[in-house]
Amino acid sequence: MSGFTQNDQVAINTIRALAADVVGKANSGHPGAPMGMAPVAHVLFSKFMRFNSKNPKWINRDRFVLSNGHACALQYILLHLAGYKVSMDDLKAFRQIDSITPGHPELGVTDGIEVTTGPLGQGISNAVGLAIAQAHMGAVFNKDNFNLIDNYTYVFTGDGCLQEGVASEACSLAGHLKLGNLIAVYDDNKITIDGDTAVSFTEDVEQRFKSYGWEVLHVEKGDDDIAAIEAALKEAQKTKDQPTIINLKTTIGFGSLKQGGHDVHGAPLKKDDITQLKKKFGFNPDETFAVPKETYDIYNAAAEKGAKAEEEWKTLFKQYSEKYPKEASELTRRVEGRLPEGWEKALPTYTTSDAAVGSRKLSETTISKLAEVLPELVGGSADLTGSNLTRWKNAEDFQHPSSGLGSYAGRYFRFGVREHGMAAICNGIAAYGGLIPFGATFLNFVSYAAGAVRLSALSHLRVLQVATHDSIGLGEDGPTHQPVETAAWLRAIPNLAFWRPADGNETSASYLVSILSQHTPSVLAFSRQNLPQLANSSIEKAAKGGYVLEEVENADVTIVSTGSEVPLALGAVEQLKSKGIKARLVSIPCFEVFDSQSREYRLSVLPSGAPILSVEAYSTFGWGQYSHDHFGLKAWGASGPYDQVYKKFDITPEGIAKRAEKVVAFYKKRGQPVFSPLISALDDISDE
Known part of the structure; x- marks a missing residue:
């Protein structure tokens, strides 16, 4: 094992045994994937991840996303070992009421969780958003010899995630954008709840990702070849103009009597199985939740290395502040979540003497005004720019510089016909920090993005969905495009603001409140047909919602x-x-x-x-x-x-x-x- 010692193998087996104990005590959960992915998780967190567990919000930390969120026992164990505010008692309270170790990872509940995952395909799509956000922030703020924003986004994903359509949408766009800061590890254990993937999923995943424009790497013995895992991650880091997916062959539930089968996917191990597992790995079968000192030592060293990296970053930022005070002030403001002073004065107001226009046009005017005063406002449309009216004058597209179509400093996104991917990517952008993202489509097609919209609300992320053509008023396109039922389900989602403004002042109010609502997403529904300006409306009145x-x-x-x-x-x-x-x-x-x-x-x-x-x-x-x-x-x-x-x-x-x-x-x-x-x-x- 190049660069590794026997203590690393002990740490890996500790993770496996802890996964069995965590799920076993709860009598609920998924032990198989944590046990199978323990080696790659250990290598990633002990050798590659740059983090400071004492300051989980350091802006230039590496992001880790567990897209196969059912395997969250693995993530909680890693957070505990690495010194985050996840105690052994928290591991013992897995899946219990009011614990910080819920049944799937939730943003805002547990330190170190970057995005809410569990609904399959969402996490890897969020990861694309996190990578986009890093690329944009780096392009805006980095200077020669000052790489302030250069973190990686790592994501673990599995067969279930890659079968979901939203993952295809997001990964296709990631390849187009050449996001070299995105590294995915595909847990290729060939098992889903229904059994062997042979029953439903026999596509060539590697060829699929190659066609997207990803770099594809392989590790054949993911159960024990940690040197190969390390080499693959190093190789992935070298690739700067492609996202990378590492096809990692693993055995689900490695060490269990039922390893390799679907029985170990979503149910606790039997008592006798846990006993033999611990004996096999050299642990006392009568002890539970045991962690050798050597394992803690490895993770303490990784945490100390990360803390040192942040201190070095602070020194670099101080030098940056002296040379680029304006940019440093702007970055600080954004990271702290403060809006520019007086930004709301840019919101247009209207009287009855102003012309009747469609509220989608009023929205365009508002976006154009806000784009001038809110540099953190970024977004785009799902191939409906000319209909949604979301692109402001002189906007630059977010594109890889080699494309000749824009740059990573661009703020306008061409999401393509990918409504679900768009919404999930926006969740990742919002979760990164320093940016306020919006997506756009027809209101009816927000339904295509329902899974990601729901998670925006659950995650308390400020994401705006601009939804034009909001009613039967869109006319000739007919019932297939007219959103008769859409408002009802959007209004039913807790912590989501569905806006349907009646004129220009109400339109401005919808943007005002949506941007001020730092922890609530919004869907803003706008008309195609012209609407008159109302005599007694005002931004102040409409900002109360009614x-x-x-x-x-x-x-x-x-x-x-x-x-x-x-x-x-x-x-x-x-x-x-x-x-x-x-x-x-x-x-x-x-x-x-x-x-x-x-x-x-x-x-x-x-x-x-x-x-x-x-x-x-x-x-x-x-x-x-x-x-x-x-x-x-x-x-x-x-x-x-x-x-x-x-x-x-x-x-x-x-x-x-x-x-x-x-x-x-x-x-x-x-x-x-x-x-x-x-x-x-x-x-x-x-x-x-």
């Missing part, structure tokens, strides 16, 4: 709406007035933000005393929390000019007014007090 657009005393009815239906509802208010019916109008561009306001404020917007009718050209699912009656779409949309589509479904000022009259008459006939839907018997129940 507000009164038209007030009237002793109202007979309140109409509440969003987006492109608000002007139609305003027309209905005027028609009702001519019939002697007093109608208030409320706009709620964002449920999530409105719900965060005080109870007093929300009840002032949606008070008791008169019935409330919601109007939206979507499914009415979810509106019961705000309105007594709901007017929307009961099925799919239709193909035709947008105004005719609205007319077909009677979502017009006349159609809205007609339904509002029925609502007023119904509640007057009942003759009972009308309480706001916001009032609940459970209001005084604590959420704690």
Whole structure:
């Protein structure tokens, strides 16, 4: 073993035995992959990873992503050994309530976890985003003799991840972008839950990645040839213009009586199996969670080496600050997560004298203004730039310099037709730090990215999804493109803000709150058709998520709406007035933000005393929390000019007014007090 001692083999076997103990005590989890990947994990963390476990947020640390997140016992063990805030008691609390060692790695729960993984394919796609972020930050801030940002992103991945479509999308783009800072280790153990991969996955993975433009390396004996593992990682580091995938042949559950089979994939080892395993590896079978001093010594040395690397980096940064004070100040601001002073003044405001335009065009204007004052704002479109209107004037594309199409300093991304990959990559960019990413597509196709959007929210990542063509108002493309149900599931996701602005001021407000919301992702839905500027809207009002657009005393009815239906509802208010019916109008561009306001404020917007009718050209699912009656779409949309589509479904000022009259008459006939839907018997129940 070149450069290794017997203590390294002991450390590897310690990891294997700990994996069996961790999963065994929880009586839940996946011991097989941790046991099979113990050798490569040991080599990576003891010889290659640059980290400081006492400062897990050092910006130039190497990033490690466990894409096969079910194997998280491995990652928790490594974090414990390396001196992160993961104690032996935390390992013993694996998969238990309120522990910092949950069933899959979660960003923000455990120090040293870079991204939330578990849903297969997400982690390797996040890793592409992390590598992109490093390449961009390095291109912006590095100077001759000052490589401040030059870390690697390492990712472990398995057969399950590589079968998921999102991994193909992201890895294809990584190859195009020639991300030489990205190194993946493919745990080629040929086992998934259903058994041997022969039943479903017989493609040539190596040829596939070669076709993507990746460097492909091999380690045939991943169970014990740690010298070959070290050599492959060294070779991967030398390659600067290609991402690398190392095909590592391993035996799942190595050392178990059931090694090599799917039985060891997702279930604890039996007691007798753990006993023989420990005897085989030279451990006392009566001891659990045992770590030899020699193993701790190896990892302490690695941690000390990383701490020294950070101190050297600090010295370099001090010299950089003296020579490049402006750049140093800017890097510090970004890493600390502070926004530039007064950036919000760039947000455009509107009056009724301004022209009616589609909110996707209003979004374009806002992005263009923000791009000038927020250098950390980066993003692009899933091959719909000309439709999403997301590229600002003089934007440079993020491309490998050799392409002649841009540079790594570019801030605009050409994601290609890869909606799911785009969203997952944006998660990785956001997780890196110092950047605010956005992706863009039609609202309907955010559904293609659902898995990654959900993880944005769970991970508390500030990612913006610009979603244009947001309703039946896109017209002739018809039901295949008209997102009737999309808003409902987006609004149902905890910690995700779904915005549907009705005019220019509301559009500016949606960007204001989305950028200020450092730990909440946002989906911003914009119209294709033109929308008038509303008389009583403002950024300040809309930033509360909901507000009164038209007030009237002793109202007979309140109409509440969003987006492109608000002007139609305003027309209905005027028609009702001519019939002697007093109608208030409320706009709620964002449920999530409105719900965060005080109870007093929300009840002032949606008070008791008169019935409330919601109007939206979507499914009415979810509106019961705000309105007594709901007017929307009961099925799919239709193909035709947008105004005719609205007319077909009677979502017009006349159609809205007609339904509002029925609502007023119904509640007057009942003759009972009308309480706001916001009032609940459970209001005084604590959420704690």
